[in-house]
Amino acid sequence: MSCNLTVEIAGVSFKNPIFVASGTFGYGLETQELTDSSSLGAVITKSITRHPREGNPPPRIVETPSGMINSIGLANMGVERYIDTVIPRIDEIGTAVITNIAGFSIDDYLYVMEKLEACKAPICGYEINISCPNVEAGRMEFAVDPELTGRLTESLREVTKKLLIIKLSPNVTGIASIALAAEQAGADAVSAINTVFGMSIDTQSRSPYVQTNVGGLSGPAVRPVGIACVYKISRKVNIPIIGIGGITSANDAVEYILAGASVVQVGTANYKNADTARSMIDELELYLAENGIENLSELTGGVIPNE
């Protein structure tokens, strides 16, 4: 039995639902010797900002039970260099590329997107990292406020017709309300989740392991958090949901899809083995064949909740 793994989000077609997550796969070019990125559904780049950023001081990564905490602080080459050095080589990635954008004001996000639109970058869309402090709103993160999320989404929607994905933070009281604000402001999809606040302390030195004290937890430890977020969002919005958080196998991906995701992203697992996402595609096809499912879309939201 042949299974159809292709998925469409707002008119954009992807060869399969296995994407790689922002910040765990570079700009899509660095991993070429480690895996065949052309077989992936899409590659999401590291967050790109208006200016280049060194990020936070080290140490900025620590391993934790079933996961890791990072405080990279959006280290990246900045949009000018991205356009000069990565965009001309984007064909080498061999699959759809989604550029992730971060910023500290609405203007910052607009600046990056307008530059990419102006150079007609051959990318299929944008993922917007809204887990960033807004300097105009007292450093409150865009992600925690439906109004800020809505305003940002609306401003970006005016600039692009390409796929617009808003990436949500789990560090909020009601993630589904933020998703709804993004949908109402014109987002094509939402992705969830970004990292979960985490802290780990060396009991000898009494110092936290990462320099910024608190960082972002990712990996299998956050998977149930991500699945619950996707489930809650799916009850509130109609746009497609991209599931992220602790995915290491096709079975993990299916859990997210049953909870309501149309596609998934693999993040931290890439650090262990950059070939993880690619190997999941065959595994997923096998799962579908074994379960007599012809189209992946039949699975989306297929969870049978307990009464």
Ligand SMILES: Cc1cc2nc3c(=O)[nH]c(=O)nc-3n(C[C@H](O)[C@H](O)[C@H](O)COP(=O)(O)O)c2cc1C
């Ligand atoms: C080292 C590291 C760097 C990350 N950098 C970014 C980033 O630049 N932009 C972003 O939107 N998410 C970033 N993330 C979050 C991931 O894309 C993902 O949402 C999160 O880690 C949960 O997925 P996972 O458990 O599969 O890693 C980063 C995660 C890690 C571990």
